[in-house]
Amino acid sequence: MGSLPGQAASAAAPPPPCTDYDMAYFKAYSHIGVHEEMLKDHVRTNTYRNAIMHHQDLISGKVVLDVGCGTGVLSIFCAFAGATRVYAVDASDIALQAMEIVRENELSDKVIVLHDRIEDVEIEEKVDVIISEWMGYMLLAESMLGSVIFARDKWLKPGGLILPSHASLYLAPITNSQRYQNSVYFWRDVYGIKMSSMMPLAKQCAFMEPSVETISGENVLTWPTVVAQVDCYTIQALQLETFTATFKYTSMLQAPLHGFAFWFDVEFNGPVRQKSKKQASQSMDGNTQNASPSNKKKKSDVSIVLSTAPEDAPTHWQQTLLYLFEPIELKKDQNIEGSITISQSQQHARFLNICLKYFTGDQCDLYKMNLKKMDLVRLTAK
Structure with a gap:
């Protein structure tokens, strides 16, 4: 994980x-x-x-x-x-x-x-x-967690309470034909006028940037994977600078792959419910695990959870989506695997650099982008 x-x-x-x-x-x-x-x-x-x-x-x-x-x-x-x-x-x-x-x-x-x-x-x-x-888009945008860590190390008494206490960032492949219809395919016929020549520009304008929007559970093609977990009682600021996780999904249905979605949840647990030392010492880089979007509700040690998952009530965080320029037609049970690296920008620590690599068996691609507060810019796509 x-x-x-x-x-x-x-x-x-x-x-x-x-x-x-x-x-x-x-x-x-x-x-x-x-x-x-x-x-x-x-x-x-x-x-x-x-x-x-x-x-x-x-x-x-x-x-x-x-x-x-x-x-x-x-x-x-x-x-x-x-x-x-x-x-x-x-x-x-x-x-x-x-x-x-x-x-x-x-x-x-x-x-x-x-x-x-x-x-x-x-x-x-x-x-x-x-x-x-402290949570920003995609959980870690804005880098406010670093301020919480600073306050914890300077002022919190031993055994003190931190709310929220834990957080998990999820990633899953999604399908969203309506988004493509509204943003790209609209240009095929505009009041009877052919405007397909606008489609390349429409894709660039619509998908060069990560998109903060609300999707539903029906848009999600597989169980999500946990790509990062945060224990606010013990995490150190240096661990936020960069981390990498790998993923492997199996599509649960035949549908076009339009991109990937991030969401998160946070838990409000007391210090007595901290993870064991063995769990806390796990490496930040490694394989992710597939998890039910509602697995948080099954954890016996979770008291209160704030979720931004697609199947839960919408929040102002919505979900953060990375759209592909060209959809990939997936077959049922087809695998999607790759890796995600998220790091703080060296120019502005409150920005996130995102590097997503994925392989479907038919296509391999790499996306690098930068996530900002209110201003999301994809740096390169090739």
């Missing part, structure tokens, strides 16, 4: 410098529309609230650190759960609004809003709980 294993938590590393892109990133999160979209994502927000109340016994009377607090809603949930003190930290100007929201809810004695990067704030005490909504 491609996993991002844990090592014993070490002292916090020196904070990375704040780059011009970081400043642009924080500015983007000052816009009210971003927070409105997240708050209106009822799956996201209600799952966090349920997880906080599920772990109320570990939050009540304790000190909490909210990394990237936004409007402060998670911090306020923790205050409602009985936290003695909550440090709500955000580098974007939305922190100024969070201060007003805290005052409006008469929680200024409990919730302390700090307007700065988590790497630069001063907190004079250790905390019992760290909570953060």
Whole structure:
């Protein structure tokens, strides 16, 4: 399985410098529309609230650190759960609004809003709980998990609670004829006018970039594979820089292969439910395993799960899709195998470089692309 294993938590590393892109990133999160979209994502927000109340016994009377607090809603949930003190930290100007929201809810004695990067704030005490909504598209885009790791190593007490605690990134081949019909085949006949000459440009415009959109379970051709796993209690920042996983699928039906989809889920488990040392020491590079999309519901040690899978209720993360320029006609039981490498961009750590290699027996191809926040660009395709 491609996993991002844990090592014993070490002292916090020196904070990375704040780059011009970081400043642009924080500015983007000052816009009210971003927070409105997240708050209106009822799956996201209600799952966090349920997880906080599920772990109320570990939050009540304790000190909490909210990394990237936004409007402060998670911090306020923790205050409602009985936290003695909550440090709500955000580098974007939305922190100024969070201060007003805290005052409006008469929680200024409990919730302390700090307007700065988590790497630069001063907190004079250790905390019992760290909570953060750090997940980006494809789980790891935006690289906010690194800030959670920094906060964990610097402030979290031994045996403290981290929410969410674990995450899994899935990959599966998909079919989506309607997307091709709407974006490409539309040009064959436009009000009786032949425009097939537009199709190459249409493919380039539609599929040169990874696409964030919602698909259904009916679009998925096989069981997904887990290409990465994260244990927030133990993972180190260096392990996020690059990882590779291999995959092998067997198509469950005859259908055109149009591309590959990523989605993720996160679990909200307490420290007593951490994985064994043997599991935590697994290599981050290796073979993936096929898993039912709903296998998360079968794990006896999982309490609360937030899923972005196609068969579950949609979220603002949707799914991230990599479309092929030309569909491949798959037969039932035909194999698809290859590898996926995901790495942080050396130019901008919040971007992801994606290299996907696949082989169907009839065709072999390589895609390299770059995943950005709100601006997805495929670098090369050949």
